[in-house]
Amino acid sequence: MTNRTAGQPPIGAQTSPAEARAQFRAGLRRPTSGLSSGHVQANLIALPSAQAFDMLLFAQRNPKSCPVLGVLEAGQLTSHSLLGGAGGDIRTDLPTYRIYRHGELVDEVSEVLGHWREDLVAFLIGCSFTFEAPLQEAGLPIAHIQQGVNVPMYRTSIACEPAGSLAGPMVVSMRPMPPHMVSDAVRISSRYPGVHGAPVHIGDPSALGIESLADPDFGDAVDVPDGWIPSFLRPVHGLGGLSARQR
Amino acid sequence: MTNRTAGQPPIGAQTSPAEARAQFRAGLRRPTSGLSSGHVQANLIALPSAQAFDMLLFAQRNPKSCPVLGVLEAGQLTSHSLLGGAGGDIRTDLPTYRIYRHGELVDEVSEVLGHWREDLVAFLIGCSFTFEAPLQEAGLPIAHIQQGVNVPMYRTSIACEPAGSLAGPMVVSMRPMPPHMVSDAVRISSRYPGVHGAPVHIGDPSALGIESLADPDFGDAVDVPDGWIPSFLRPVHGLGGLSARQR
Numbered sequence: 001m002t003n004r005t006a007g008q009p010p011i012g013a014q015t016s017p018a019e020a021r022a023q024f025r026a027g028l029r030r031p032t033s034g035l036s037s038g039h040v041q042a043n044l045i046a047l048p049s050a051q052a053f054d055m056l057l058f059a060q061r062n063p064k065s066c067p068v069l070g071v072l073e074a075g076q077l078t079s080h081s082l083l084g085g086a087g088g089d090i091r092t093d094l095p096t097y098r099i100y101r102h103g104e105l106v107d108e109v110s111e112v113l114g115h116w117r118e119d120l121v122a123f124l125i126g127c128s129f130t131f132e133a134p135l136q137e138a139g140l141p142i143a144h145i146q147q148g149v150n151v152p153m154y155r156t157s158i159a160c161e162p163a164g165s166l167a168g169p170m171v172v173s174m175r176p177m178p179p180h181m182v183s184d185a186v187r188i189s190s191r192y193p194g195v196h197g198a199p200v201h202i203g204d205p206s207a208l209g210i211e212s213l214a215d216p217d218f219g220d221a222v223d224v225p226d227g228w229i230p231s232f233l234r235p236v237h238g239l240g241g242l243s244a245r246q247r
Numbered sequence: 248m249t250n251r252t253a254g255q256p257p258i259g260a261q262t263s264p265a266e267a268r269a270q271f272r273a274g275l276r277r278p279t280s281g282l283s284s285g286h287v288q289a290n291l292i293a294l295p296s297a298q299a300f301d302m303l304l305f306a307q308r309n310p311k312s313c314p315v316l317g318v319l320e321a322g323q324l325t326s327h328s329l330l331g332g333a334g335g336d337i338r339t340d341l342p343t344y345r346i347y348r349h350g351e352l353v354d355e356v357s358e359v360l361g362h363w364r365e366d367l368v369a370f371l372i373g374c375s376f377t378f379e380a381p382l383q384e385a386g387l388p389i390a391h392i393q394q395g396v397n398v399p400m401y402r403t404s405i406a407c408e409p410a411g412s413l414a415g416p417m418v419v420s421m422r423p424m425p426p427h428m429v430s431d432a433v434r435i436s437s438r439y440p441g442v443h444g445a446p447v448h449i450g451d452p453s454a455l456g457i458e459s460l461a462d463p464d465f466g467d468a469v470d471v472p473d474g475w476i477p478s479f480l481r482p483v484h485g486l487g488g489l490s491a492r493q494r
Binding site for chain 2: 057
């Protein structure tokens with residue numbers, strides 16, 4: 001994980017969203033966990049308009065997995081309310097873009113100016129990184145921040161409610177907690193329903209069909225200290241968890 | 248307002264949703280205020296699939312005006328989870344349907360079997376009638392139930408957030424409350440965000456651009472006892488409040 005671009009100051013909790021976006025636009029690639037404390041973080045899912053209704057319906061039916069913070073309509077490349085301030089561009093201001101064709105990951109790039117289509121509709125989905133700062137302020141440890149890696153994410157055996165052509169398993173992120181802090185973690189995260197809210201499950205990975213915490217499907221594994229409890233939060237779909245449904 | 252169909256028992260707070268739907272299917276036409284206490288009530292908006300994304304996006308951007316309880320995809324005429332039990336049919340089980348063409352009300356009928364199109368997507372929007380029973384149980388009066396009429400509804404001067412081809416003013420229902428009960432009415436209705444939640448405004452119709460409480464745009468006027476406060480709840484759009492946007 002890189003923390004700065006050449007000639008730029010390192011970015012962190014105190015970095016403004018505009019400054020973070022400027023560095024991403026300049027080519028910085030890193031997860032956004034721990035950045036711009038106090039601001040809502042979002043993930044991007046962009047789909048051709050022919051699939052846009054199915055995507056929005058999938059989100060409506062799975063609001064904890066896919067909390068929609070906002071939508072940029074086809075042809076709209078920025079939004080004052082969603083990207084803040086002037087000059088934002090949804091095609092360049094994110095640290096990394098994954099490109100899927102027919103459900104297969106085909107590329108991972110730092111901007112998508114050459115890939116963007118006029119009929120793409122952009123969905124901004126709430127990200128659980130948003131409530132990591134409030135968790136930390138309450139004295140709760142965030143393992144992946146402490147260990148300097150991305151949060152571990154796992155496909156589960158729980159199916160989301162399908163919508164039109166879209167179906168997929170629930171995907172969860174995992175944050176280990178000391179047992180005496182689990183209640184506080186639930187209480188605090190539950191105040192943020194727009195960014196996944198309270199954990200979907202606490203304690204037993206196998207109950208979600210997760211065979212090994214050491215082998216996440218996305219992100220990085222974290223060390224789970226002896227006696228700590230893995231708590232599972234619903235992360236965004238579209239990181240490969242969401243696929244076209246056979247009808 | 249009719250309260251029964253020929254040869255059928257009158258329906259009221261204790262009537263099951265299935266029985267109420269059966270009577271509506273048999274031709275009973277009346278508002279659903281006061282019926283089937285303890286169950287969620289919904290309004291229907293059905294649109295061709297070409298407009299379905301705009302409708303769902305309009306709802307996402309105006310969640311208090313248009314809280315989506317569920318969506319029947321094109322070709323789907325019933326839903327166990329949304330209409331309950333077997334035999335439900337979205338084309339016949341509602342008391343009244345209003346048919347709009349190009350934004351104009353063209354007919355009002357008790358079933359739409361002959362009008363339904365295969366590409367219609369049906370949105371069920373939460374209805375504030377749902378929390379009238381909890382309000383009454385707390386001792387709060389519901390004027391339109393006591394006076395035996397439909398709830399009064401008004402177009403306001405507040406614009407909803409547009410989405411694609413759709414735009415329109417916020418439309419509100421009005422329930423007068425004695426001053427000492429307004430706080431309880433807010434507290435109780437706020438527990439039901441899926442059916443519009445807390446009032447958008449309390450006390451001054453002119454602040455919403457409503458000139459006369461005696462002339463509602465939809466529903467019926469109610470007598471407001473001296474000293475009572477009009478409280479405004481956000482009702483459903485699609486009752487004529489929602490129209491195609493000139494772009």
